[in-house]
Amino acid sequence: MGEFGITINGVHTYRDLGLKMTTFSIPFPNPKTNYISVPGASGNIDLSEVFGRILYEDRNGVTFEFALRGNFDLWDVATSKIAAMIHGKKCNVIVDNDLSHYYVCRLSVDRSKTKRSVGTITLSGTAEPFKYDICSTAEDWLWDTFDFEEGTLREYKEVAVNVYNKDMVLTGGIMPQVPEFTVKNANALKLTYAGRTYDMSKDGTYRFPAIVVENDVTLNFTGSGTVTVNYRGAYL
Incomplete structure (x- = not known):
């Protein structure tokens, strides 16, 4: 795979540690089912979506395998360095073929598959069910890593709300989230969603539990002000 690798908490496995990735696996999460x-009756009652959506387990069986052949001393140094950095810890992982997203993992150096004699190092562990956008909707996008073919652009930072710009569509990202609204220069500002109106007439930060971004959500504003909507897209 050449220079292909992963970035763990800002450290790249090839560029910073000299590890060549040979293979990796990030399985999909298993759905949480409830039967x-x-x-006296055939079949079962399926309560898997009793809360209105399917829920997921963590991603089990996450593995990253690397090779560092020809220098046993360097292998010892690399193994110790990566173990000190991630062994048993929660970390953010970005894979080079998906630079717009990161996984939240708990990884360990797998001693049963890490062998000095053949120069291999294997990391294994679990990851949260969803992968997340590198940038939240309140952050500036990193264009160097943005996927212009598959990526979703969400620009909700300091949006001017006025009579000419009163509707906002929030693009969903599969995982339901309650967005955070930060308001500045508010002038009789109100937000309406699903027939209910919320007062945001004072500058500050607001969260409304009834507004959940999962699918696309359309918000309507009256009054004026500057609004920043903060949430992070998440996907399987």
Whole structure:
């Protein structure tokens, strides 16, 4: 895979540690299912989506395998360095073929698969069910890593709300999230969603539990002000 690798908490496995990735696996999460057996009846009652959506387990069986052949001393140094950096810890992982997103993992150096004699190092562990956008909607986009073919651009930083710009569409990202609204220069500013109106007439930060971004959400504003909407897209 040449220089292909992963970035763990800002450290790249090839450019910073000299590790050549040979293979990796980030499985999809298993859905959380819930079946109730009913005596005297065929089949089961399926309660897997009783909360209105399917939920997921963590991603198990996450593995990253690397090779560092020809220098046993360097292998010892690299193994110790990466173990000190991530062994058993929660970390953010960016894979080079998906630079717009990161995974939240808990990784360890897998001693059963890490062998000095053949110069291999294997990291294994789990990851949260969803991968996340590198940038939240309140941050400036990193254009060097943005995927112009598959990426979703969300620009909700310091949006001017006035009579000419009163509607806002929030693009969903599969995982339901409650966005945070930061208001400046508010003048009788109000937000309406799903038939309910929320007062944002004072500068400050607001969260409304009834406004959940999962699919696309359309918000309507009256009054004026500058609004920043903060949430982070998340995907399987």
